Amino acid sequence: MKEATKWIVRIRADLRCEYCGVHQRQCRYTHHIEHVEAIANGGSPDNPDNLALACHRCNLAKGARKMALDPLNDVPMxxxxxxxxTWETHFRVDASGYIEGLTxxxxATVSALKMNASVRLMERGRVSL
Ligand SMILES: [Zn+2]
Known part of the structure; x- marks a missing residue:
């Protein structure tokens, strides 16, 4: 992947994970350029429309998955x-950094990506400079 493409993704995301919202400065590890649709599933390897900025925890938890169970009723979503x-349609975050899935x-995404694990809440609670 071209470095210019990586920067398009980083700047578009304002250096925040596009799943949990944690800023690069709040994380110990560099955010990943993630394939929303995995290459193994036919996703484009370098089209910015198939790329997102993801913290390492969201990216590793998501993997190549496209679906997960809604914990409310165990229906695959x-x-x-x-x-x-749109992030605001599907999530809400409170002052403590807890992310609530609204849909x-x-x-399903909050649960599958373990967005509210204690280490995640601590990361989001760190002051972003
Ligand atoms: Zn994240």
Whole structure:
């Protein structure tokens, strides 16, 4: 992937994970350029429309998955897609950094990506300079 493409993705995301919202400065590890649709599933390897900025925890938890169970009723739902969905429609974050899924897709994504694990809450709670 060209470095210029990586910077398009980073700047578009304002250096925040497009899933959990954590800023690069709040994380110990460099955010990943993630393929929303995995290459193994036919996703483009370098089209910015198939790329998102993801913290390492969201990226590793998501893997190549496109779906996960809505914890409310165990129905399989599509995961949040940063290029097709609007974050505020699917999630809400409170002052402590806790992310609530507002829709079946939001709930499935919060659960699958373990967005509210204690280490995640601590990262989001760090002051972003
Ligand atoms: Zn994240």
């Amino acid at each position: 599509l995961l949040f897609h940063p290029r097709l969905h 079946p897709t939001g709930r």
